[in-house]
Amino acid sequence: MINPSSFLSRALLADAVFSGVAAVALTLGAGVLAPFLNLPEALLRESGLFLIAYTALVGWLGTRQSVLKALVLLVIVGNAAWTLGSIALLFSGAVSPNLLGILFVVAQAIATGVFAELQYIGLRKSGGVVTA
Numbered sequence: 001m002i003n004p005s006s007f008l009s010r011a012l013l014a015d016a017v018f019s020g021v022a023a024v025a026l027t028l029g030a031g032v033l034a035p036f037l038n039l040p041e042a043l044l045r046e047s048g049l050f051l052i053a054y055t056a057l058v059g060w061l062g063t064r065q066s067v068l069k070a071l072v073l074l075v076i077v078g079n080a081a082w083t084l085g086s087i088a089l090l091f092s093g094a095v096s097p098n099l100l101g102i103l104f105v106v107a108q109a110i111a112t113g114v115f116a117e118l119q120y121i122g123l124r125k126s127g128g129v130v131t132a
Helices: 006-037 041-062 069-092 099-124
Strands: none
Touching: 006 041, 006 069, 006 099, 041 069, 069 099
C-alpha cells in the first residue's frame, strides 16, 4: 500500500469522470453513435459496459487514503494498452470508420494515453509504503 499523492488522486478522479461520461454515452447511445462514426454498435456498447466497471475502480482508487501500488500500475498499463489497442484497431482493417469515427478513436486514444502519463507521474510523486 502507498499514500497516493494529490496529483495521482486527481488524475485518477479525472479519468473516472471522463470514463464515466464515455461509459454512459457509449452504453446508452451506441445505436445512435454507430451510424455517425461508422463503427459497430456492439463495439461501442461493449466498450461502454467495460467503462462502467473501470469508472467504478478508478473512482474508488482516486478517493482512497492508501492504495495498492499494483492496482494503480494495472490502471496505468491498462490505459497504455487501450491507447495502443485503439490505434491498432484503426490499422487492423477490422473496422472501417468514417472520418468522424477515426477522429473519435484517435481522440479517445490520446486522452487515455494522457491519463496514463498523468497517473504515472502521480504515482512517482506518491508517498512510501504504508504499514498496517
